[in-house]
Amino acid sequence: xxxxxxxxxxxxxxxxxxxxxxxxxxxxxxxxxxxxxxxxxxxxxxxxxxxxxxxxxxxxxxxxxxxxxxxxxxxxxxxxxxxxxxxxxxxxxxxxxxxxxxxxxxxxxxxxxxxxxxxxxxxxxxxxxxxxxxxxxxxxxxxxxxxxxxxxxxxxxxxxxxxxxxxxxxxxxxxxxxxxxxxxxxxxxxxxxxxxxxxxxxxxxxxxxxxxxxxxxxxxxxxxxxxxxxxxxxxxxxxxxxxxxxxxxxxxxxxxxxxxxxxxxxxxxxxxxxxxxxxxxxxxxxxxxxxxxxxxxxxxxxxxxxxxxxxxxxxxxxxxxxxxxxxxxxxxxxxxxxxxxxxxxxxxxxxxxxxxxxxxxxxxxxxxxxxxxxxxxxxxxxxxxxxxxxxxxxxxxxxxxxxxxxxxxxxxxxxxxxxxxxxxxxxxxxxxxxxxxxxxxxxxxxxxxxxxxxxxxxxxxxxxxxxxxxxxxxxxxxxxxxxxxxxxxxxxxxxxxxxxxxxxxxxxxxxxxxxxxxxxxxxxxxxxxxxxxxxxxxxxxxxxxxxxxxxxxxxxxxxxxxxxxxxxxxxxxxxxxxxxxxxxxxxxxxxxxxxxxxxxxxxxxxxxxxxxxxxx
Amino acid sequence: xxxxxxxxxxxxxxxxxxxxxxxxxxxxxxxxxxxxxxxxxxxxxxxxxxxxxxxxxxxxxxxxxxxxxxxxxxxxxxxxxxxxxxxxxxxxxxxxxxxxxxxxxxxxx
Numbered sequence: 001x002x003x004x005x006x007x008x009x010x011x012x013x014x015x016x017x018x019x020x021x022x023x024x025x026x027x028x029x030x031x032x033x034x035x036x037x038x039x040x041x042x043x044x045x046x047x048x049x050x051x052x053x054x055x056x057x058x059x060x061x062x063x064x065x066x067x068x069x070x071x072x073x074x075x076x077x078x079x080x081x082x083x084x085x086x087x088x089x090x091x092x093x094x095x096x097x098x099x100x101x102x103x104x105x106x107x108x109x110x111x112x113x114x115x116x117x118x119x120x121x122x123x124x125x126x127x128x129x130x131x132x133x134x135x136x137x138x139x140x141x142x143x144x145x146x147x148x149x150x151x152x153x154x155x156x157x158x159x160x161x162x163x164x165x166x167x168x169x170x171x172x173x174x175x176x177x178x179x180x181x182x183x184x185x186x187x188x189x190x191x192x193x194x195x196x197x198x199x200x201x202x203x204x205x206x207x208x209x210x211x212x213x214x215x216x217x218x219x220x221x222x223x224x225x226x227x228x229x230x231x232x233x234x235x236x237x238x239x240x241x242x243x244x245x246x247x248x249x250x251x252x253x254x255x256x257x258x259x260x261x262x263x264x265x266x267x268x269x270x271x272x273x274x275x276x277x278x279x280x281x282x283x284x285x286x287x288x289x290x291x292x293x294x295x296x297x298x299x300x301x302x303x304x305x306x307x308x309x310x311x312x313x314x315x316x317x318x319x320x321x322x323x324x325x326x327x328x329x330x331x332x333x334x335x336x337x338x339x340x341x342x343x344x345x346x347x348x349x350x351x352x353x354x355x356x357x358x359x360x361x362x363x364x365x366x367x368x369x370x371x372x373x374x375x376x377x378x379x380x381x382x383x384x385x386x387x388x389x390x391x392x393x394x395x396x397x398x399x400x401x402x403x404x405x406x407x408x409x410x411x412x413x414x415x416x417x418x419x420x421x422x423x424x425x426x427x428x429x430x431x432x433x434x435x436x437x438x439x440x441x442x443x444x445x446x447x448x449x450x451x452x453x454x455x456x457x458x459x460x461x462x463x464x465x466x467x468x469x470x471x472x473x474x475x476x477x478x479x480x481x482x483x484x485x486x487x488x489x490x491x492x493x494x495x496x497x498x499x500x501x502x503x504x505x506x507x508x509x510x511x512x513x514x515x516x517x518x519x520x521x522x523x524x525x526x527x528x529x530x531x532x533x534x535x536x537x538x539x540x541x542x543x544x545x546x547x548x549x550x551x552x553x554x555x556x557x558x559x560x561x562x563x564x565x566x567x568x569x570x571x572x573x574x575x576x577x578x579x580x581x582x583x584x585x586x587x588x589x590x591x592x593x594x595x596x597x598x599x600x601x602x603x604x605x606x607x608x609x610x611x612x613x614x615x616x
Numbered sequence: 617x618x619x620x621x622x623x624x625x626x627x628x629x630x631x632x633x634x635x636x637x638x639x640x641x642x643x644x645x646x647x648x649x650x651x652x653x654x655x656x657x658x659x660x661x662x663x664x665x666x667x668x669x670x671x672x673x674x675x676x677x678x679x680x681x682x683x684x685x686x687x688x689x690x691x692x693x694x695x696x697x698x699x700x701x702x703x704x705x706x707x708x709x710x711x712x713x714x715x716x717x718x719x720x721x722x723x724x725x
Contacts, residue, residue, distance in 0.1 A: 004671070005667075006667055006668040006670055006671035007668060008668045011660070011668075014665065014666065014667075014668075015663070015665075015666060016666055017666065017712070017714055031668075031670075031671065033668055033670055036656075036668045036669050036670075037669065038619065038620040038621070038649065038653070038669050038670070040670065041619075041670060043670075085714070104666075105714055107714055153698050153702070160654065160655070160658045160683075160687070160701065161654055161658075161687060163657075163658055163661050164653075164654040164655075164657035164658045164661065165654075167657055167660070167661050168657065
């Protein structure tokens with residue numbers, strides 16, 4: 001005889017009763033579903049599971065290791081006795097967990113031919129003595145059934161639906177209560193999953209995500225600008241940094257140690273290596289990333305927080321193959337001129353600093369330090385704006401070492417002369433002050449070997465103002481208008497007229513167009529007219545005047561010499577103007593008449609006057 | 617054994633919503649399945665279940681249909697007697713009662 005049961009693991013153990021003849025071979029098939037739901041149509045694969053069929057008070061049990069989807073028991077009779085009701089259970093051991101999935105009663109039926117003699121080794125027959133009480137129970141059951149039917153007529157389906165709904169609601173409420181209780185525990189976030197969008201995402205718990213950014217509030221920080229939150233900061237860093245996390249601060253965080261009077265914002269990233277703390281140039285100052293620095297200068301002094309900083313620091317004792325580059329910008333403010341220990345002045349600064357650790361003698365040392373400062377100095381309230389690179393040994397900015405000769409490239413541009421008009425070294429200065437007289441485009445000044453060198457090849461050094469070695473057509477092209485208009489005859493024109501001295505070299509020139517020096521009219525009132533001076537073909541010196549430009553020898557003692565002999569001097573004056581007819585016709589000196597000679601002399605006289613060599 | 621989908625179709629036929637050979641609409645099917653699951657839950661509550669919803673035994677099929685038809689009648693504008701509910705329930709109760717051991721003879725010694 002065969003019997004098939006189905007049970008669901010999401011329900012309590014199900015009651016499954018069946019009957020069997022006491023001496024039959026019996027096969028019981030058990031199907032196990034995950035849930036008692038019509039959506040769950042396929043029984044669980046019980047391969048490897050262990051099913052145990054147990055009969056209470058009877059030394060009969062059957063273990064079966066399931067080899068397929070259905071667990072199948074095969075029994076060989078007999079049961080204890082015909083007429084007996086055997087209580088049994090079926091236990092399922094799956095993945096190490098043992099669950100009672102079914103229980104019930106086996107009613108062992110006798111066969112008719114066994115009448116009068118029992119039907120098994122432990123045979124037991126019922127007797128008529130039991131019929132009376134049983135009939136009473138049947139009658140009572142019938143009365144109860146009739147009453148139930150009458151009640152059902154009234155309540156009927158509504159009651160059934162209510163009961164069903166109540167059961168569902170009760171189960172849902174219980175489940176929700178358990179869920180809320182679990183999520184309310186300190187480790188509740190560990191029950192919530194998290195998966196970042198996009199490819200490569202790794203499933204994590206919300207608890208893991210929380211550790212990515214540890215707020216100092218998690219450690220009891222108050223963040224009111226008064227209470228010392230140092231202990232909370234230390235505790236937050238101790239948790240966050242070893243796990244690769246960050247620390248989140250508040251805008252009014254205060255601590256008694258290095259955080260005193262500072263108001264760090266946003267987020268702190270941990271140092272790369274533990275030893276970096278010991279070798280950091282500013283040990284103890286953490287890196288703060290933020291985008292706002294909000295303070296009240298009138299009430300707080302000595303702000304000294306790194307607004308945004310990136311350090312590159314090598315581990316102590318480790319040789320580096322290349323320079324370590326770091327960058328940070330710093331903004332500080334103080335109403336006290338000596339209140340800032342870093343630069344001793346009030347300033348707004350952008351500092352870029354790079355330095356290399358000289359672990360070995362061959363390590364290269366390159367550094368760059370640029371400071372853009374806006375400072376208020378003294379009672380004059382005059383602003384200094386400059387860009388400075390200083391590598392001198394006597395005035396090290398702080399991280400450049402001591403040997404100035406170690407630096408092959410240096411640049412310095414400083415605007416000086418705050419109260420006077422005479423800026424000595426400047427690049428691109430500008431002033432809107434009406435009291436200033438000079439606007440310097442660029443001024444180079446030095447005691448010796450100072451200037452600008454432009455060298456395409458070689459190792460030219462500055463020996464003069466400008467040294468040019470270039471393969472292009474024009475080594476230097478200068479085109480500019482003076483700030484002041486040139487006024488011929490004006491004293492100021494001569495005083496401030498710009499002068500340029502240029503030495504040109506010519507190699508293999510074949511065209512008159514090469515190596516020109518072009519003078520551009522600087523009269524602001526006129527259109528620009530060029531005058532080119534250059535070496536023509538064969539080395540001839542040429543001057544090409546443009547427009548009405550003319551050649552002037554301005555000096556009172558100016559003369560023109562050719563091969564050491566004066567050929568032109570100032571105009572010879574005192575000559576009168578001839579009257580009568582002039583003639584340029586040729587004549588024979590043997591036969592010329594006096595009138596014809598006089599006419600020819602008058603023509604020559606007029607030509608010299610027209611060329612300006614003679615005059616009144 | 618029958619599935620819930622089979623019983624849903626039979627319930628709709630019993631309600632004369634569905635003629636023989638017709639296929640129920642998804643909405644009707646879903647509604648009747650809900651009623652059948654309500655019957656299932658009620659039987660569990662009454663400790664009368666001896667099966668799972670995937671394997672409703674033959675003797676329980678018609679009681680399910682009767683009881684679900686009674687629950688769903690109003691939704692389809694039909695009138696079904698409450699006797700269907702009680703009758704189905706009685707059939708279930710009877711079916712799951714412990715089996716009789718058969719006639720018992722007097723034992724003589």
